[in-house]
Amino acid sequence: MYKALVCCRAGMGSSMLLKIKADQVISENDFPIQTEHGNLDSIIGFNGDLVITMDDLSEELEDQVPYALGIRNIVDKIEMKEKLEAFLEQKEQK
Amino acid sequence: MLKDLTSEKLIQLRKKAKDWQEAIRIAMDPLVKEGFVKPGYVDAVIKNVQEMGPYIVITKHVALPHAQVEAGALVNAIGITTLAVPVKFGNKDNDPVKYLFSLSATNSRDHLSALADLADLIENQKFFTMLDQAESNQDVMNYLKKNSQEGKKCIKH
Numbered sequence: 001m002y003k004a005l006v007c008c009r010a011g012m013g014s015s016m017l018l019k020i021k022a023d024q025v026i027s028e029n030d031f032p033i034q035t036e037h038g039n040l041d042s043i044i045g046f047n048g049d050l051v052i053t054m055d056d057l058s059e060e061l062e063d064q065v066p067y068a069l070g071i072r073n074i075v076d077k078i079e080m081k082e083k084l085e086a087f088l089e090q091k092e093q094k
Numbered sequence: 095m096l097k098d099l100t101s102e103k104l105i106q107l108r109k110k111a112k113d114w115q116e117a118i119r120i121a122m123d124p125l126v127k128e129g130f131v132k133p134g135y136v137d138a139v140i141k142n143v144q145e146m147g148p149y150i151v152i153t154k155h156v157a158l159p160h161a162q163v164e165a166g167a168l169v170n171a172i173g174i175t176t177l178a179v180p181v182k183f184g185n186k187d188n189d190p191v192k193y194l195f196s197l198s199a200t201n202s203r204d205h206l207s208a209l210a211d212l213a214d215l216i217e218n219q220k221f222f223t224m225l226d227q228a229e230s231n232q233d234v235m236n237y238l239k240k241n242s243q244e245g246k247k248c249i250k251h
Contacts, residue, residue, distance in 0.1 A: 009142050013160035013197045014152055016206060020213045039162065056147030056185070072187040074152040075217045 001089065003048030005065075006037045007057075014054055015039070017074055022052055025080045031088065050087055096172060096211035097238040103128060104173040104196075105231040108118045111189035114148070114183045114191070115140055121194035122177040130200045132166030139165075143183070151185035156216055168200040170205045174234060176225050193225060210237070212243055 006022055008015035016017070019037045027035050033050070043051065043064060050063045052060075058070025069083045104124045111117035115118040126152040128240070143150060150158045159163035173196035180190035195212060199205045221237075228234050 008149060009146055009162070013158045013199065013209075014149060016209045017152060017158065017213050019209055054149035054152070055187070056149040060146075073154065075213075076153070 002033045002050060002088075004033050004050040004052050005042055005046050005048055006034055006035050006052045007039055007042055008054060009057070015073070018052060018054070018071060021074055021077070021080060021085075025077050025084065029081060029084075031084055033071075033084065033088075049091070060089045096215070096236065097242050098210045099172045099205060099208040100235075100238070102231040102235055104171060105172070105234050107173045107225070107228060107231065107234075108178040109175055109251075110178050111181055114143070115182050117157075117175075117177060117191065117194060118143075118196075120124055121159055121173055121196040124173050125171055125196055125198050127226075128169075128171070130167075130169040130171040132168065135161055135166035135198070137165075138162070145190050148183040148185040151183045151188045152192055153216055154188045155180060155190065155192045155222075157183060157187070157191045157194045157196055159194055160199065162179055163200055167200050169198060170200055171198045171210060172196065172205070174225070175202040193222065211238075215241070 005014050006019040015037050019035055022035055044066060050067045051061055052069045055070035055072045056066045061068040067087055069087060071080060073079055111120050118139055125131045126133055126136060139159045150159055151158050159165050172246055175194040177192050180192040182189045183191050203223055
């Protein structure tokens, strides 16, 4: 099971919506990913595998976390699914 | 439920804004007037976007203006604003923004069911058609009441 942090700047608005949507896609596809949510401060000390955030934030995070996944459209389940699959594929290759 | 966190006073239809900053100020205005957020909260929302980019634009034509609780969120509330003329936020995928859901959240738990409601509503084109066609704030509230009740029934059965 991989551990994902879903976060936005405040840890209140977009990240909560993003977590709801990510959880829907994860459970529909039986992805081995568990999510928790937080703000940008939660990244300090985060020991999980993946950070899910809005696209505008993900570029800044790339150097700070093992894997950053940026979502452009929160209701686009295909985008979410493809990006989670890309993460899982990368993990399996290692 | 979303209907519990918003009210007719927090709904504004077909407002005019010249740019994204004014759109955020308009969308936040009822929350400031009701004392649900401190005036400084609105500045924090704008500052966040200036510093971090337009990440509050979460899907096509929809923005969720919000900031961290420390910036001055006092009462959990969600305002609903539509713009007469959509404005650009600088989000290449989802511009221009027409619908703004201004959020004040004092902790991450209490507004979860309202956000879950919102997450469902923004997937449904009917919701946006309703916002475009609504003649009064009451029309919007009636829609929200009807739709969250249906949601509740689904959970019970």
